[in-house]
Amino acid sequence: MKNILYPIKFTPILKDKIWGGQKLKTLLNKTSDLPNIGESWEISDVEGDTSVVANGALKGQTLKQIQETYKEDLIGLQNYRVFGNKFPLLIKFIDAKQDLSIQLHPNDELAAKRHNSFGKTEMWYVMQADEGSNLIVGFNKKMDAETYISHLENKTLTEILNFDKVKVGDTYFIEVGRVHAIGAGVVVAEIQQTSDITYRVYDWDRVDDEGNERELHNDLAIDAIDFEMEDNFRVSYEKAKNQSNKMVSCPYFTTSYLDVDSTLKKENNHDSFLIYMCVEGEAQITTDSAIETIKKGETILLPAAVKNYEITSENAKLLEVYV
Numbered sequence: 001m002k003n004i005l006y007p008i009k010f011t012p013i014l015k016d017k018i019w020g021g022q023k024l025k026t027l028l029n030k031t032s033d034l035p036n037i038g039e040s041w042e043i044s045d046v047e048g049d050t051s052v053v054a055n056g057a058l059k060g061q062t063l064k065q066i067q068e069t070y071k072e073d074l075i076g077l078q079n080y081r082v083f084g085n086k087f088p089l090l091i092k093f094i095d096a097k098q099d100l101s102i103q104l105h106p107n108d109e110l111a112a113k114r115h116n117s118f119g120k121t122e123m124w125y126v127m128q129a130d131e132g133s134n135l136i137v138g139f140n141k142k143m144d145a146e147t148y149i150s151h152l153e154n155k156t157l158t159e160i161l162n163f164d165k166v167k168v169g170d171t172y173f174i175e176v177g178r179v180h181a182i183g184a185g186v187v188v189a190e191i192q193q194t195s196d197i198t199y200r201v202y203d204w205d206r207v208d209d210e211g212n213e214r215e216l217h218n219d220l221a222i223d224a225i226d227f228e229m230e231d232n233f234r235v236s237y238e239k240a241k242n243q244s245n246k247m248v249s250c251p252y253f254t255t256s257y258l259d260v261d262s263t264l265k266k267e268n269n270h271d272s273f274l275i276y277m278c279v280e281g282e283a284q285i286t287t288d289s290a291i292e293t294i295k296k297g298e299t300i301l302l303p304a305a306v307k308n309y310e311i312t313s314e315n316a317k318l319l320e321v322y323v
């Protein structure tokens with residue numbers, strides 16, 4: 001038990017993507033020889049991509065191993081009752097050098113039935129955006145399946161999609177069933193359910209080095225799209241200094257924004273682990289047994305058993321996540 005009472009870092013799992021770039025190296029200091037780094041999986045329990053501890057007494061163990069060992073001390077009692085030895089969140093940084101495919105994710109019910117998986121509710125926080133860059137979220141007018149299919153078949157899907165120009169700090173909540181894509185020139189922090197189920201509906205007609213188009217999933221997607229959704233995906237939030245400002249709260253995760261320029265005494269009373277993603281600057285997280293520094297582009301998992309801790313910084317902006 002004592003072993004686990006410290007802020008845990010994991011070795012990032014870097015993903016080469018057809019649409020990826022180099023900003024995860026240049027802006028977030030990730031180390032890789034991959035030509036097109038699209039994603040850095042910071043904390044993952046996706047099968048085949050389980051995070052490995054990078055610091056402290058648990059170094060070298062996988063997230064799966066430490067969850068099996070420490071159970072509710074790692075993720076909280078209620079979370080352990082619900083999720084058992086499956087970590088509930090997947091935490092990423094994403095660099096889109098090119099537009100991502102137009103896509104959506106199924107809800108829990110569909111994902112369980114078809115893929116034996118969780119659904120994929122997620123959120124984005126924009127860390128960097130080139131001039132004029134967009135996120136695609138939802139439709140630009142009232143939509144129904146018939147109209148949607150007609151545009152899909154005629155290759156005019158982009159005419160009915162909603163393009164939002166974005167800047168640093170913009171935050172979006174992407175519910176299951178909502179059509180979306182990260183546009184070229186945008187770097188985001190992404191918080192989502194542990195799931196890698198994506199239905200790709202349009203990929204800009206691009207091909208890989210061998211001339212092949214990526215697989216589309218339109219048969220699966222059509223009954224996973226929620227055409228009745230409101231345009232409530234833009235998140236407004238306070239930015240008061242040295243306190244947790246709630247951004248998104250849903251059954252799958254709660255995320256707050258912290259702008260820290262002093263020492264905060266913090267107490268975890270959520271019966272959950274806490275995750276801190278550093279989106280600007282750097283900070284120190286101090287517990288009874290350890291001090292760990294977190295810099296821009298890094299992520300820390302604070303086990304549920306750690307109840308009291310301090311965050312110290314002159315200039316850090318952090319996302320704070322719990323379930």
